[in-house]
Amino acid sequence: MRPRLRGVVVACAAMAAGAAWAAMVGAQDVTTTADEERKRFLAEDQCYVCHQEEDMLPEGFDDGDVHVQHGLSCAGCHGGDPASDDEDVAMSKAKGFVGVPGKRQIAEFCGRCHSSIDFMRSYQPRIPTDQVAQYNTSRHGQKLREGDTNVADCTSCHTSHAIHPASDARSTVYPLHVPTTCNHCHGDAKRMAGYGIPTNQYDKYVGSVHGTALLENQDTGAPACNDCHGNHGAMPPGLTSISQVCGTCHVNNLQYFSATRMAEAFEEEGFHGCEECHGNHAIAHANDDMVGTSGDAVCLDCHEEGDDGWESAAAIREQLRTLTTTYDEAIAKQGEVQRKGMDDVDIEYLLKDAHQSLIQARTLVHTFDPEKVAVKIDEGLAKAKEAVTEADAAVEEFYFRRRGFGLATIFITVLIVALAFKIRQMGRG
Amino acid sequence: MGKRRRMGEGLYRWVDERFHVTPLFDFMRHKQVPVHRHTIWYYMGGVALFLFLVQVASGILLVLYYQPNQDGAFDSVRFITTKVQFGWLVRSVHSWSANLMVFFLFVHMFSTFFTRAFRKPRELTWVTGFVLLALVLGFGFTGYLLPWNELAYFATKVGTDIMGAVPLIGEPLKVLLRGGDDVTGATLVRFYAIHIAIIPALFTMLLGLHLLFVQRQGMHEPEYVARLPEERKSMIPFFPNFLLRDTLLWLLVLNVLLYLAVFFPWELGKEADMFASAPEGIRPEWYFMFMFQTLKLLPAHVLFIEGEVLGIVGFGLMGLAWMLVPFWERALARDGRAPWPTVIGVAGIVFILVMTIWGYLV
Numbered sequence: 001m002r003p004r005l006r007g008v009v010v011a012c013a014a015m016a017a018g019a020a021w022a023a024m025v026g027a028q029d030v031t032t033t034a035d036e037e038r039k040r041f042l043a044e045d046q047c048y049v050c051h052q053e054e055d056m057l058p059e060g061f062d063d064g065d066v067h068v069q070h071g072l073s074c075a076g077c078h079g080g081d082p083a084s085d086d087e088d089v090a091m092s093k094a095k096g097f098v099g100v101p102g103k104r105q106i107a108e109f110c111g112r113c114h115s116s117i118d119f120m121r122s123y124q125p126r127i128p129t130d131q132v133a134q135y136n137t138s139r140h141g142q143k144l145r146e147g148d149t150n151v152a153d154c155t156s157c158h159t160s161h162a163i164h165p166a167s168d169a170r171s172t173v174y175p176l177h178v179p180t181t182c183n184h185c186h187g188d189a190k191r192m193a194g195y196g197i198p199t200n201q202y203d204k205y206v207g208s209v210h211g212t213a214l215l216e217n218q219d220t221g222a223p224a225c226n227d228c229h230g231n232h233g234a235m236p237p238g239l240t241s242i243s244q245v246c247g248t249c250h251v252n253n254l255q256y257f258s259a260t261r262m263a264e265a266f267e268e269e270g271f272h273g274c275e276e277c278h279g280n281h282a283i284a285h286a287n288d289d290m291v292g293t294s295g296d297a298v299c300l301d302c303h304e305e306g307d308d309g310w311e312s313a314a315a316i317r318e319q320l321r322t323l324t325t326t327y328d329e330a331i332a333k334q335g336e337v338q339r340k341g342m343d344d345v346d347i348e349y350l351l352k353d354a355h356q357s358l359i360q361a362r363t364l365v366h367t368f369d370p371e372k373v374a375v376k377i378d379e380g381l382a383k384a385k386e387a388v389t390e391a392d393a394a395v396e397e398f399y400f401r402r403r404g405f406g407l408a409t410i411f412i413t414v415l416i417v418a419l420a421f422k423i424r425q426m427g428r429g
Numbered sequence: 430m431g432k433r434r435r436m437g438e439g440l441y442r443w444v445d446e447r448f449h450v451t452p453l454f455d456f457m458r459h460k461q462v463p464v465h466r467h468t469i470w471y472y473m474g475g476v477a478l479f480l481f482l483v484q485v486a487s488g489i490l491l492v493l494y495y496q497p498n499q500d501g502a503f504d505s506v507r508f509i510t511t512k513v514q515f516g517w518l519v520r521s522v523h524s525w526s527a528n529l530m531v532f533f534l535f536v537h538m539f540s541t542f543f544t545r546a547f548r549k550p551r552e553l554t555w556v557t558g559f560v561l562l563a564l565v566l567g568f569g570f571t572g573y574l575l576p577w578n579e580l581a582y583f584a585t586k587v588g589t590d591i592m593g594a595v596p597l598i599g600e601p602l603k604v605l606l607r608g609g610d611d612v613t614g615a616t617l618v619r620f621y622a623i624h625i626a627i628i629p630a631l632f633t634m635l636l637g638l639h640l641l642f643v644q645r646q647g648m649h650e651p652e653y654v655a656r657l658p659e660e661r662k663s664m665i666p667f668f669p670n671f672l673l674r675d676t677l678l679w680l681l682v683l684n685v686l687l688y689l690a691v692f693f694p695w696e697l698g699k700e701a702d703m704f705a706s707a708p709e710g711i712r713p714e715w716y717f718m719f720m721f722q723t724l725k726l727l728p729a730h731v732l733f734i735e736g737e738v739l740g741i742v743g744f745g746l747m748g749l750a751w752m753l754v755p756f757w758e759r760a761l762a763r764d765g766r767a768p769w770p771t772v773i774g775v776a777g778i779v780f781i782l783v784m785t786i787w788g789y790l791v
Contacts, residue, residue: 341694343511401518405691412684419677426670 038068046085047074062162064170070123077109104144106153107132134233150191157181157231173231176214178224179205201225204282223249246274256366262309277301288324291365292317315370319377323361326384327354333391342394347387354383460647460667465654470540471671472678473533474643479679480530481636483686484568487523488625495575497621499614502577503700510697521690527569529686531716534562542754542774546649552755554642557635559752564632569714571624577617582701583711585620586612591724594737595745613703712788719781720744722788751777 042048042063051057051074062068067076075082079096081089091097101109111132113119120127135141135154143151157173164171172181183202185191192199205211205225213222228245229235247254257263257273266273277298278286289296293305293314303309330351337344357380364373445451462471494513496505509516538558541547547555574585589612593603608615654662665671713721723744727736750757754770761769 343507343517345507345511401691405687408687409684412680416677416680419673419680423670423673423677426673 034069038063041071042068042073045073045075045082046090047078047080047082050085050087050090058161060159060162065161065163066165066168067163103149103153106155107135107141107144110154131232134230137235138230138233139235150194152185156185173226175220175222175224176218178226179211179215182225201281204280208281208283209285210283246278250274252363253366256364260366260368262368286362288317288320288362291320309368312368312370316365316368316373319370319373320358320361320365323354323358323377323380323384326381326388327351327358330354330384330387330391333388333395337391337394340395340398342398344391344394347390347394350383350387350390354380354387356380357383456644457668458666460644461664462648462667462671463650463654464663464665465651467540467544467651470537470544471648472675473537473540475675476678476682477530477533477537478636478640479682480526480533480686483526483683484523484530485629487519487526490519491523492625497575497618499577499617502575502617503697506576506697510694517694518690521693521695522686524695525686525689525693527572528715529682529689531565531569534565535716538562539774539778541649543771544649544651545758545770547755548649548758549755551642551646551649554639554646555755556752557639557642561632561635561639563748564628564635566716567628568624568632569716571620571628573714574612574617574620575624576697577701578698579701579705579708580698580711582612582703583707584713585616586707587711587721588713588717589616591721591737591741594735595741596738599741611703715785715789718788719784722784725788 048057067073073082074080078100079098080091081095084090084095089095091099098109115129115132117127117129120129131154136145140151140153144153159172162170162172164174166173166175168174169176171177179202186197187199187202189199206215210223213219214224226234227248244254247258253274263273265271266276277290278284290298291313292299293303293310294300297313297317299309299313303313330347334344334347334351337347357376361373361376361380364376367373462468491509494505494509494516496502506520510520511517513519541555541558570585570588574581589603589607592606593599595602604610606616606619607613608619650662712718720740724737724740727740729736731739758770
């Protein structure tokens with residue numbers, strides 16, 4: 001290699017090596033993770049260092065706790081001086097050390113920060129700060145004030161040292177975990193012995209329509225305990241609020257029900273609104289058999305043959321039966337269309353419309369007025385019948401195509417045979 | 430009767446005086462087709478031609494309703510198959526006929542190859558035939574996207590990506606075909622234009638040339654037939670004897686085509702969603718499968734060359750060599766017989782079959 005060329009090669013290699021080194025250093029800087037920062041922060045915190053060395057970290061301590069994540073160490077709650085490795089200094093009252101709060105102090109203890117919007121907004125501008133106020137109005141808070149230390153405080157649900165936001169799947173108050181968290185106490189017959197309340201709510205809930213949606217289908221939009229009972233202000237819903245609780249999700253049902261004479265009668269009789277027919281924790285998937293004048297119909301609980309309610313129930317049941325029967329027939333016909341490989345897109349649209357009308361009719365059942373239900377029933381019936389007609393036409397088209405093919409084949413075969421004779425004749429000639 | 434015959438003769442004379450068609454009819458009358466044990470292969474090109482005519486007719490009918498834009502393409506094809514009278518049949522026939530045409534073209538090409546019909550003086554007939562096959566594959570590739578369904582969309586994405594890997598011209602070619610960086614509505618419009626205007630124009634010209642060559646030079650006789658003395662050769666007139674046999678076969682193929690269209694209607698699938706992730710099992714049309722599978726099997730790098738680039742360049746060179754077969758095949762021949770081209774042809778068929786089956790199995 002010529003000297004000049006060799007020089008250029010060496011220079012290029014040096015530049016490439018330098019660039020690679022610089023890139024590696026830069027990459028290392030970028031890959032410094034929040035995890036490493038947290039470890040560094042804990043390593044400088046003398047509370048953590050000593051308690052870890054002495055194997056005295058609190059039970060269930062999780063260094064992924066939301067407070068640790070945000071740079072709030074032991075002293076942030078318990079006071080003291082985290083910079084000192086001298087136990088007497090670090091845990092001295094002069095340094096603000098408060099130690100482990102008692103059961104009655106816990107709500108206020110957490111509330112020192114969580115009730116202050118000035119403090120909390122630096123972490124989450126939209127975070128609520130009324131948890132302690134709500135807790136004080138809850139059955140838990142009321143009982144605690146009465147001196148009952150058996151009730152839940154903040155740590156009962158959130159834990160003490162492994163706290164995660166409710167949106168974090170590791171959290172004890174993540175929607176999928178709420179039923180288990182509540183059941184930890186409410187399923188404990190011994191703990192609940194003095195309160196005269198059942199302890200099988202969880203078992204009932206698991207098999208309910210809500211429990212299935214949440215726990216089996218993992219639908220975090222489905223209601224857990226807190227969605228009906230509240231969380232920090234947890235209370236059993238009273239007579240007046242029970243319908244409102246259900247109505248937060250089932251808006252139309254509540255609206256229709258509230259406008260009926262039955263709503264007034266329920267109130268007068270002291271009946272529990274929605275719960276009266278649908279139950280509470282074991283609430284099942286509503287079905288058409290609940291309406292009517294026979295079998296499992298809940299209407300029979302109050303109505304007798306001959307009264308207005310009886311007549312309405314019978315009429316509504318018949319309307320629902322008519323639509324579901326026609327809808328089911330249309331579904332069966334659609335299946336046949338699909339099995340025959342024919343197009344069912346339009347049938348699908350019609351069936352969706354029919355199903356939508358059926359859902360609306362079922363919702364209108366809460367008006368207890370057959371005329372109002374009939375409006376949606378008629379709409380749904382028209383669509384379902386159209387779907388049946390379309391399906392019949394598709395099936396007929398299927399056979400028409402085959403017959404057409406048969407005729408075409410006969411015609412073509414005749415032509416082929418004629419041609420074959422002609423060719424043979426020409427061959428002889 | 431006599432009067433009608435006189436009118437016909439008068440019309441013929443009128444045309445003949447102006448266009449001198451008598452020599453043409455004389456040529457047709459005297460044209461002979463050899464009959465031997467390989468005569469069956471003569472019909473393959475005719476079947477492909479028949480299917481092309483079906484394509485033209487069904488394609489024209491589809492164009493009456495098809496909307497070549499991103500918002501309307503899928504719905505218009507659905508409209509054709511569900512609402513238009515016999516639209517389902519036209520669309521299904523168009524799709525099946527396209528596939529059958531490719532199949533018969535491959536048969537036609539390999540039968541021409543193995544009977545050495547490409548040899549002098551038919552070199553240009555072979556070359557035009559090869560380009561026609563390439564254009565038919567272009568028809569298939571561009572037509573596949575037009576229903577704008579999920580599989581077609583992603584298969585086109587993959588196909589044009591592969592095209593983009595061609596050295597030097599790949600990237601500009603990809604952008605040109607797609608009408609941008611990605612497969613969008615612009616791609617659909619371009620593919621539509623290529624499918625119904627550009628390729629048909631080129632195809633019609635080349636097909637005319639190909640048929641002219643075939644008519645002018647007559648049917649090729651395999652070597653063992655050519656060596657026979659004239660009196661031992663069996664011949665039939667092209668018109669009407671051969672043409673009637675052709676028609677008979679066309680009718681058979683038409684019946685098979687109708688059977689496929691009625692009993693196995695071509696599916697439309699789901700509408701393409703440009704923001705959805707690619708579904709599993711994206712595959713090109715079966716006639717591209719052997720190339721697709723080969724590219725999939727190649728390692729990321731072979732020496733210093735990217736595997737995909739190597740594969741594409743390899744297929745390009747093999748295609749070029751195949752097109753130029755008439756000009757190098759003689760060089761491999763021994764004493765006028767050429768075993769090596771046969772070996773190459775058989776190896777090609779085995780390779781295509783194995784890769785295609787492999788592609789569908791994995």
